[in-house]
Amino acid sequence: MSLAVEILNRYKAEGRMIATAESCTGGMVSAALTDIAGSSAVVERGFVTYTxxxxxQMLGVKAATLEAVGAVSExxxxxxxxxALANSAAQVAVSITGIAGPGGSDxxxxxxxxxxxxxEAGYLHTETIEFGALGRDMVRAAARDHALALLLSAP
Structure with a gap:
């Protein structure tokens, strides 16, 4: 069973919905979930906020936060x-922001x-993963899969 199917089955059984907020993955998490028939019972909405x-504008990220720590930050x-949680009817939201490449800096x-x-129950977790310079496609796929794993493990 795929990770996405496991997520959909679990969240449907729990009566919970998901919102995604994606930057470097450009909607890949939402796509992985919505590729499966019946996902509308679980996927509430997805935000692709590349800039x-x-x-x-869409998520309420503060300009001060962007200036202080940059877009690629916890x-x-x-x-x-x-x-994403505040601007949806979902009970769980996952976000991704990163540097897929090519490029980056020291x-x-x-x-x-x-x-x-x-x-919505108050759980909040952030983390940074260093996937390395795997190439754009591989970094994006790894980020998608990691976000799916986070959704599966969320309380």
Whole structure:
């Protein structure tokens, strides 16, 4: 059974819905879930917020946070997830912001991806994964899969 199918089965049984807030993955988490028939019982909505302006306008990410820590940060991932939850009817929201490549810098290298997950019950978790310079497609796929794993493990 695929990770996405496991998520859909679990959340449907629990009567919970999911919102996604994606930057570097451009909707891949939502796509992985909605590729499966019946996903409308679980997937409430997805936000693709590729630019800082979109993160601010659609999710309420603060300009001060972006200025202080940059878009690829746990602080922004936290605000993205919280904003997705607040701007949806979902009970769980997951966020992704990172540098898929090519490129990056010494300070924020290619393959660094920050994640956030929040539930209406008050659970909040953020983390940063260094996938490394695997190439754009591989970083994005790894980020998608990691976000799906976070959804499956959320309380």
């Amino acid at each position: 800082n302006l979109a993160k601010q 602080g922004v991932a936290r605000e993205m997830a919280s904003g 300070h924020k290298p290619e393959g660094r991806v920050c994640f956030g997950i929040v539930t």
